[in-house]
Amino acid sequence: MIEGPMGAKPEELDELCELVGKVFNWQMRENFPTLFCNDNTDNLRIIKEDGKIVSHFGFVIRDMIINGCRISVGNVGAVCTDENYRKKGYAWKILDQAIEKYRADGVDMFLVSGSRSLYIQHGCTHVGKVKNYAIYRGMPIPSAKVKAIKYTVDDLPVWSALYRNEPIRFHRPYNDFLVLTTSGLVYRPDSRLFSISDGNKIVAYVVGSCDNNKKSFGLHEYAGSRKAIIASIPQWFEELNVDRCVVPVNLYDIEFNQIFHSLGIEPDYGTTGGTIVIINFPQMCERLLPLFEEKIGSHIANVLTFSERDGNYVIGLDGDEAIISDPHDLARIIFGDPPILEAPTKIPAEGKLLDVIKAIFPIPRPEYGLSYI
Known part of the structure; x- marks a missing residue:
């Protein structure tokens, strides 16, 4: 007998974790x-089949905050099927039902920690660019009276405040922050969590880990003073015995990019983490309206229309329409092309409508950081 797709019950959590742990060996x-x-x-x-859990899709529903606008995101991970029950389409069925369920629940998009064919065929795609700056031991780095100290739970109120001041981030309840920095292993057993102090107060924090060769330290999340983060890098070289530090920087982080530019450090471009699919295009754009108003003015923003019609995504203005048929193109238009794309995504519009679409998109999105699943 087959049951589901459905949500697990609290009393099934141990059984589910046993399945997922067995598949991922973690x-x-x-x-x-x-x-x-x-x-x-x-x-x-x-x-469930024959009374036991055999396939799973995990979701954590949180808001993504982009310059003050909130969109609802389903973070997707820990997807697996018992090896004895594969090739029955169970994962496909769960994802189909999840798209329907979470769209009805008000979720705007999924952020998936993977890019296998199951996700691609459901519209998931890589989007956006991130600048990866590499700093090597011996490079001249502006000094400041700061010190990186090992994180303790007493630092959490300041970490939370610093994170809240970031313009592009996830909504992270305090209880989430607490378990992610204490009871959780922050998805990497060799993670390092540093508070950066100017001697009087914590002015920044970083979360990172060393690579497999223990020669490079990469940052996964940070918040607060960019100057303090840069100034603390020589300390990481010594304490972690590494020769390189890699700092991923959002294209829209003007201060951090300017600091690296002033140091003569050129970035390599990478793609943002995970893949995304937009599951409720009109609703998401409605929630982004305040940002659109700031970009193009309220008079134009308030007459723009966003709809779904016959399986297509439609942007309308003054009787003209841009009709986007491919969900991969839609995601790339909204969040930007990844560097791995051979040719830029074409916007199916011209004239004033094309200019408006280029003015409101692309928009930034936060990296996973501690919110990875």
Whole structure:
């Protein structure tokens, strides 16, 4: 007998974690405490066969905050099927049902920690660019009286305040922050969490890890003073015995990019983490309207229309329409092309409508950081 797709029950959490841990050969509950917890079991979408859980899709629903606008995002991870029950289309069925369910629940898009064919065929795609700056031991770095100290839970109120001041981020409840920085292993067992102090107060924080060769330290999340972060890099070289530090920087982070430019450091371009699919285009654009107003003015923004028609995505203005048929193109138009794309995504519009679309898109999106699942 087949049951589901459906949400797991709290009493099934141990069984589910056993399945996921077996497939991934990892302690999933400990590494992803916001995913595998009693408060989130209905978002652990499963199929059961013969009375046992055999397939799973995990979701954590949180808002993404982009320059003050909130869009609802389903972070997707820990997707697996028992090896004895594969090739039955169970994962496909769960994802189909999840798109329908979460669209009805008000979710705008999925952010998936993967890019296999199952996701691509459901519209997921890589989007956006990030600048990766590499700083090597011995490079001249502006000094400042700062010190990187190991994170303790007493630092969390300041970390939370620093993160809240970031213009592009996830909505992260304090209880999420607490478990992600304490009971969770922050998805990398060799993670390093540093508070950066100017001697009087914490002015920044970083989360990072060393590569497999222990020669490079890469940042996964940071917040606060960019100057303080830069000034603390020589300390990481010594304490971690590494020769290189890699700092990913959002294209829209003017201060950080300018600091690296002034140091003569040129970036390599990478893609933002994960793949995305937009599951409710009109609703998402409605939630982004305040940002559009700031970009093009309220008179134009308020007469723009965003709709879905016959499986297409439609942007309208003054009787003209841009009709986008491919969900991959839609995501890339909204969040920008990834560097791996051979040719830029074409916007199917001309004249004033084309100018307006280019003015409102692309928009930034935060990196996973601690919110990775």
